Amino acid sequence: MDKFFETTNTRMAGDERREQLCKIAMHLFSERGFRGTTTKEIANAAGVSEAVIFKHFSNKDELYASILDHKACSHPLSDPFAEIADKIEQKDDFGVFYGMALNALNHHKDDADFLRLMLHSALEGHDLARVFFDNFITYIYDFLGAYIRRRQEDGAFREVEPRVVVRAFIGMFVHHSLNNILWDKEQKLLKISNEEAAHEFAEILLRGIKNKKAKVKSKK
Amino acid sequence: MDKFFETTNTRMAGDERREQLCKIAMHLFSERGFRGTTTKEIANAAGVSEAVIFKHFSNKDELYASILDHKACSHPLSDPFAEIADKIEQKDDFGVFYGMALNALNHHKDDADFLRLMLHSALEGHDLARVFFDNFITYIYDFLGAYIRRRQEDGAFREVEPRVVVRAFIGMFVHHSLNNILWDKEQKLLKISNEEAAHEFAEILLRGIKNKKAKVKSKK
């Protein structure tokens, strides 16, 4: 592989190089997995010799770990509910589910590397996936599950285990992203904008869990 | 790794050994990926020396390819709609979606190896995932999409792009399986039987796409 980042090939500040190597490693790990990526490839992509890598990281594992630790390299895991806080406040069900799905879909599209890295990490049994799961996924289930429970108490949603609903909904858009990134990059099976997808998924889910008497709020 | 299959460590018939190696390789590839699995590990698991592998397969790539080609090694991709043919015939919507989901969930559970192998294959860009996609996934979208279209013409389902519905539904149970196999083996987030999961997913989806006037057929 050629250089991934433009470099002047001149001496670089320590932290800068370290961060660059970290980013490049993350990109390559996401493409070929940890075991499938050689330190030589990382070095070539950065335009330096292998030795430079081992000056910054005592071994390959530490390089991997630094992707987890180092802030500059870590994924900006912003609160996915921050952007739809007002919808939650207003109990705008469609706004909540649509916003969440669209948010995720756009995120996945912009950062397909991260999704791939997570999959590789999960398959390889590395810590990265576990940490992400413990911190992020658990939070989403708790938060969205609590919202659903509240709406059930309001009588707006029918009685279903909230976590099953969360599982079903996340499944829709995560699987959609996985399809686009992994198996069907040309979108031969289904070509649809993120907005449309988020809309349809939210619509299906809400109609699926709303109470018969209540009316689905929709911006349609 | 220790021997995966019980062996007598005696001489084995050519085809038998070939098939055994193929199965073992498939298992190990599913756990650690193609690059992450050494021929030595495969040999050890089979209780033979590495040389035996290269007597049967000219190189590691051919071993991988044989998983695709060789019938004995290939996954028994039975028609997922065969078992619910009567439900389809009778237009028993709940039966169709419930049966399909339960079928898939049970299948994934029994053959987690296959799911993992597919993921590794897709991530590594190998043919295995592409062939599976072209043959199997495309068929499911066509078939289930056609069923949904028919039910829309019957006035039973509302007007939504059928493939979006298929994507949403497959997403539910595939993501559920992926969760159980990859991230949440102890099912800390959500512990639920396949029957319950299939039931809830089918219920959510059907309520989500049924026409207001029609009534959801449910075995509940």
Place this chain on the structure above:
DNA sequence: GTCTATAAATAGATAGAC
């Protein structure tokens, strides 16, 4: 059909000059 021994290639890691 299986083994031991070994070649050839690759990957991870280090030493020391600049």
Place this chain on the structure above:
DNA sequence: GTCTATCTATTTATAGAC
């Protein structure tokens, strides 16, 4: 901070005896 050269271990693959 970077390089070249080199070392060691691992991995793929082959040769030839049984």
